[in-house]
Each structure stands twice: as structure tokens, then as C-alpha cells.
Amino acid sequence: MLLQVAVLTLIVGCASRSAYVNPQGPDTAVNAGQINIQDFAAAADTFVNEILERVSQGQLPSSRPGKPAIMAISRITNKTLQHVDIDQLVKKIRVQLNRSGRILTTTTLAYGEVEDPLAKQTQEQLQALGKADGPLIADYTLSGSILDDIARKSRMTTQASYIFQLSLTDRNGIALWESEYIVTKQGRKAAVTW
């Protein structure tokens, strides 16, 4: 009997504690010391809501009547001390805007290296053959930065604020939409809360 209990305890004790969780659900891990996946999602959600609200009021029109406006991704700077993949924020915004059918993103026009060099090459070849319109000019460009502000609340508790700032600029260089989203978290540094 004792042996059976011991074996059972061993089996239970050795069982894997890993589990799948919904990345959009409430069970994702929260770290005060870093930007978590839900922080990017909340920031992107806020920005998309604001952009779509402007679109729905006709404040972000397309230069091509009846067709969606074109947005290019400009410089989005990571000014935090962490390694942040900007695509975690930008891709979510792009996907949402794409699904709305009102703003599409170009992958052949970018600040620095283009996202899809082969598509750009194809575009240039078609233009050389006279089978494509002139060079693509985006209606809007998306730029911004991510900043952080770390403060100590007490000897054990640290407060971290992550500030997401984005602007949408038109062809005339006027920022037609600008926004800021701040997420603030408190906790022990590097501690995970559930």
C-alpha cells in the first residue's frame, strides 16, 4: 500500500506543469520588467480602434477613389533598454487594418530595407516593361517610438511604464492621427504574477 502511494506521488510529482493558454485570454503571464504579448495586443487594439474611428468619419481618405488607402511603415524606434521586436506591435495593427478593408499596407516601400524585396523587384520589372503604373506612393506613413520609464515604488516593488507612440502622416507631411498608449505595471523586478 505504501509503495503504491509512493509510486502515485512520484507520478503526480513528475507530471509536466506546462500547458497551452490562449494568447488572447486572461491566463497569460505578466512581467513587470518586460513588455508582454498582451501589452502589444492592447496597444495595437487601442491604435486600430482610433484609426478605424478616423476612417469611419472619412478623415483618412484614399487617394484612389473607391479603393483602400495605402500605408507604408516608416521608422518606429525602440527607445527602451530591452530588445523589442517592433513587428509584435506593427503586424497586429497591419492585420487589423487589412481586415477592415479600408487601409492596406505596402511591403515594397519602407524606411530602410523593404519587407518584400522580391515583390519590389517584380514591381520594378513590370514598370520597366511598361506593364505597371508609376512607382507606388503611399497615402500615409506610420512612424513612432516605444519608450520606457522605470521607477522604484518601494524597496521591493518596481514600477515599469511602457509608452507606445505612433503617428500617421499624409503626403503633405501632416500628422493626421497621433496617439499614445501607456501600460504601467508594478511588481518585483523579473517576478512573474498570474
Place this chain on the structure above:
Amino acid sequence: MNLSSSSICLCLSAILVCGSGCKSVNSVSPHERAATSHSIAQERVMTDPFLESRARILGVTETQTPEGFVKIQVELENMTSSTKHIEYAFEWFDAQGNLVPSASGGFRVRELLGREVIYISAISPRADIKDFRVKMIRARR
């Protein structure tokens, strides 16, 4: 005498605890509201009476933008005198009742101070959205 001292001490402790832990919101607004909101009838499914008794839904308003997008605003009141956290998510459905996928439409945390009335809002991801659902849970993080 000893009992009286204990009672006073207990009362002072209770006042101290309440004074430090309860931060409720005082608010002021015009007696006659200039804005007119279009409140809609709701079908509520409440599975967490604890949450319902603490975060009460006062109303849901729906507006349609000129381009056809739907904007939803939910008015929520913290029924307690202490700060509470909730998580909420919006779901959107097209004319056929299909759930429209959302890239970033997960649960979002919102803080409610004691007795505070807040508004959570969202705009539909597409112009052909016909229905919506708001889900709320007690914050676990």
C-alpha cells in the same frame, strides 16, 4: 475599562483600514445632459454573480458611423468602495452570425476605483459587422 479600550482600539483600526483601503470616487456632472445616447436592449448571461454584484453594467450604447462601422460603449459601475480590476473582450459577428477574427481583440484589463463609473468602448473591425458580444471576467493578473 479594559473592554472599552479594546472597543476604541477596534474602532480606530477599522477606521484606519477603511481610510487607507477605500478610495472611492466623487464626481460631478451637469444636471441636464446635453448628449443623447442611444441605449440598446441587452441579453445578459451572468455566470459570475460575484462579479455582477461588484461591477454592474448600467447601459450599452450603439452608434453607427457614416462609413458603416459600429461603435459600442458599455457603461460600468463599481458597486464597492474599493478598487477592482476587470478584464473584458469584444467579439464581433457578421450578418450570417460568423465570428469575425480579430488580430488583437483579446482580454484587456481595466481598473475601477471605488464607486467609479467607467466606459469601455470599441469600434467594429469591419463595416459589415451586425452583432457583438462583450465578455467580462474578474481580473486574474
